[in-house]
Amino acid sequence: xxxxxxxxxxxxxxxxxxxxxxxxxxxxxxxxxxxxxxxxxxxxxxxxxxxxxxxxxxxxxxxxxxxxxxxxxxxxxxxxxxxxxxxxxxxxxxxxxxxxxxxxxxxxxxxxxxxxxxxxxxxxxxxxxxxxxxxxxxxxxxxxxxxxxxxxxxxxxxxxxxxxxxxxxxxxxxxxxxxxxxxxxxxxxxxxxxxxxxxxxxxxxxxxxxxxxx
Amino acid sequence: xxxxxxxxxxxxxxxxxxxxxxxxxxxxxxxxxxxxxxxxxxxxxxxxxxxxxxxxxxxxxxxxxxxxxxxxxxxxxxxxxxxxxxxxxxxxxxxxxxxxxxxxxxxxxxxxxxxxxxxxxxxxxxxxxxxxxxxxxxxxxxxxxxxxxxxxxxxxxxxxxxxxxxxxxxxxxxxxxxxxxxxxxxxxxxxxxxxxxxxxxxxxxxxxxxxxxxxxxxxxxxxxxxxxxxxxxxxxxxxxxxxxxxxxxxxxxxxxxxxxxxxxxxxxxxxxxxxxxxxxxxxxxxxxxxxxxxxxxxxxxxxxxxxxxxxxxxxxxxxxxxxx
Numbered sequence: 348x349x350x351x352x353x354x355x356x357x358x359x360x361x362x363x364x365x366x367x368x369x370x371x372x373x374x375x376x377x378x379x380x381x382x383x384x385x386x387x388x389x390x391x392x393x394x395x396x397x398x399x400x401x402x403x404x405x406x407x408x409x410x411x412x413x414x415x416x417x418x419x420x421x422x423x424x425x426x427x428x429x430x431x432x433x434x435x436x437x438x439x440x441x442x443x444x445x446x447x448x449x450x451x452x453x454x455x456x457x458x459x460x461x462x463x464x465x466x467x468x469x470x471x472x473x474x475x476x477x478x479x480x481x482x483x484x485x486x487x488x489x490x491x492x493x494x495x496x497x498x499x500x501x502x503x504x505x506x507x508x509x510x511x512x513x514x515x516x517x518x519x520x521x522x523x524x525x526x527x528x529x530x531x532x533x534x535x536x537x538x539x540x541x542x543x544x545x546x547x548x549x550x551x552x553x554x555x556x557x558x559x560x561x
Numbered sequence: 562x563x564x565x566x567x568x569x570x571x572x573x574x575x576x577x578x579x580x581x582x583x584x585x586x587x588x589x590x591x592x593x594x595x596x597x598x599x600x601x602x603x604x605x606x607x608x609x610x611x612x613x614x615x616x617x618x619x620x621x622x623x624x625x626x627x628x629x630x631x632x633x634x635x636x637x638x639x640x641x642x643x644x645x646x647x648x649x650x651x652x653x654x655x656x657x658x659x660x661x662x663x664x665x666x667x668x669x670x671x672x673x674x675x676x677x678x679x680x681x682x683x684x685x686x687x688x689x690x691x692x693x694x695x696x697x698x699x700x701x702x703x704x705x706x707x708x709x710x711x712x713x714x715x716x717x718x719x720x721x722x723x724x725x726x727x728x729x730x731x732x733x734x735x736x737x738x739x740x741x742x743x744x745x746x747x748x749x750x751x752x753x754x755x756x757x758x759x760x761x762x763x764x765x766x767x768x769x770x771x772x773x774x775x776x777x778x779x780x781x782x783x784x785x786x787x788x789x790x791x792x793x794x795x796x797x798x799x800x801x802x803x804x805x806x807x808x809x810x811x812x813x814x815x816x817x818x819x820x821x822x823x824x825x826x827x828x829x830x831x832x833x834x835x836x837x838x839x840x841x842x843x844x845x846x847x848x849x850x851x852x853x854x855x856x857x858x859x860x861x862x863x864x865x866x867x868x869x870x871x872x873x874x875x876x877x878x879x880x881x882x883x884x885x
Contacts, residue, residue, distance in 0.1 A: 441563065444564060448566060488716060489716035490612065491613065492716075520722065528720060531717060
C-alpha cells in the first residue's frame with residue numbers, strides 16, 4: 348500500500364516540477380535495529396517516482412560503512428539530500444507528518460543550490476571561517492518544526508562550512524536525551540548554543556556567532 | 562500509521578496583488594473558512610499567519626465533534642483540508658509573518674503591516690488571530706520552558722516516552738491533549754484548580770478509564786521545580802491546605818486561552834477580557850474590518866462556531882465590496 352495519497356503525490360509533482368538540476372536521496376538503513384527503515388525506503392521511492400529529477404541510492408549502514416563514513420553518517424535511518432554537490436543536508440528518521448515538507452524543501456533547495464535567505468544572512472554566511480554544525484531536533488507532529496529545520500538547511504546550502512542535521516527526536520531517544528531535548532523545535536549549534544522554537548534567521552545568526560566564538 | 566504533510570516550507574510564492582479584496586489575518590478554522598468562500602466567489606484573498614496555518618486546531622490530536630468525520634479526524638489533517646480547499650479557489654497564503662499594525666485609510670482601503678515591514682492593502686480585512694494558551698505566571702514556568710514545561714502536548718508529547726508527566730488543567734483542552742500523552746508516558750497526573758472538571762463527559766470518561774492517569778481536583782499549582790530540567794510541580798490542596806510535590810519530567814499547561822488582539826486594541830472595541838466586539842455580521846466598528854473565530858467576543862471557542870463566523874463574514878464582505 349502506498350504511503351503517499353494521490354493528492355499528496357500530485358502536490359509533490361507540482362512542487363518538484365521546476366527542479367533545475369538533479370537531486371539525490373541517499374538512504375542509510377540498518378538491518379539489525381530499525382523500526383521504520385522499510386517505510387523510509389518506500390517513501391523515497393514514492394517521492395522519486397513523482398519526478399525524473401530525483402535519484403535514490405540505498406545503503407545498509409554496516410555493510411556499506413565506507414559510504415556512510417564518506418557522507419559522515421553514523422546512525423540510521425538517515426537520508427542525505429544532495430544536489431550537484433553535497434551541501435551537508437541530513438535527515439535522521441522518517442520524514443513523516445510536517446517533516447515531509449522539510450524533506451521536499453531540502454530536495455528542492457539542493458537542486459537549486461541557492462536559498463531564499465536575505466542578503467544580510469547570506470553575507471554573514473559568506474564570511475564564515477569556522478565549521479557550523481546544526482542539530483535540529485523535531486517531531487513529526489510539530490507544526491513549527493519545519494521552519495527551524497528548513498532555516499538550517501538553507502544556511503547549509505549557502506555555506507560549505509555549515510552542515511544541517513535534522514533529527515526526529517522520538518526515533519533517536521538517546522540523542523534527544525544526550526542533548527536534553529524537552530521541547531521542539533530545538534536547534535543545537537556546534538553542540539554549544541541552543542535555540543528553542545522556530546526562531547527568525549537573525550536570532551539563529553546571533554547564536555551561530557556565539558557558537559563559533561567559543 | 563504515517564501521514565505526510567505539505568507546508569509552505571516549500572518554495573515561496575510571490576505576492577500577486579496590489580489591492581486584495583480580502584486580507585485575512587490568521588489561518589485557523591475561521592479565517593480559512595472565510596477564505597474558501599471569498600476566493601470561491603472570485604475575490605482576491607490573502608491569508609497572513611504568524612505561524613503555520615491551522616491555528617490551535619492543528620495542534621489538536623483528534624477532533625471528534627466536527628461534523629462529517631464520524632471516526633474523528635486529526636486536527637492537522639482537518640486543517641490541511643481547509644487550507645487546500647482555500648488554495649484550490651486561489652487563496653494566497655503567507656505564513657510566518659506577524660501583523661504589527663492595521664491602518665484604515667478610507668472606506669474600501671485598509672493597510673496591514675507585518676513585522677517584516679511588508680505592507681498589504683485590502684478593501685476589507687478580517688481579524689481571525691485566535692487565542693494563545695494562558696500562562697500560569699508561577700515560579701519556574703518561564704525558567705523551565707523548553708526544559709520540561711510546554712504548552713503543546715501534540716508537539717512535545719512524543720519526547721516524554723516512559724516519563725512522568727503532569728498536565729495542569731483538566732478542562733476540554735487539558736484532557737483532550739493529555740489523552741495522546743497517556744500513550745507515550747509512564748504516568749500522567751492531571752491537576753485541576755476547580756472541584757470538578759468542566760470538560761466534556763466523554764473526555765473525562767476516557768481519561769479516568771486509562772490505567773496510567775490520575776485526576777486530582779482543587780489543586781492550586783504554585784511552583785514548577787527543577788534543576789537543569791523540570792523535576793516536579795508544587796501544588797496546594799485548596800480544601801485541606803496540604804502542600805504536595807508531584808515529581809514529574811514534563812509539565813503541560815492548559816489553563817485557558819487569551820486572545821491575540823494587542824495589535825488592534827486601539828482600533829476596535831474590546832470586552833473586559835480583550836476579545837473583539839462585533840455585530841451579528843462579524844463587523845467591528847470600522848467599516849470593512851471584521852473579527853471572527855476565537856478572537857471574537859461571545860465565541861465559545863468551538864470550531865463549528867468559528868466556521869459559522871467565517872461564513873457570516875464572507876457573506877457580508879461580498880455585499881460590502883459590491884457597494885464600494
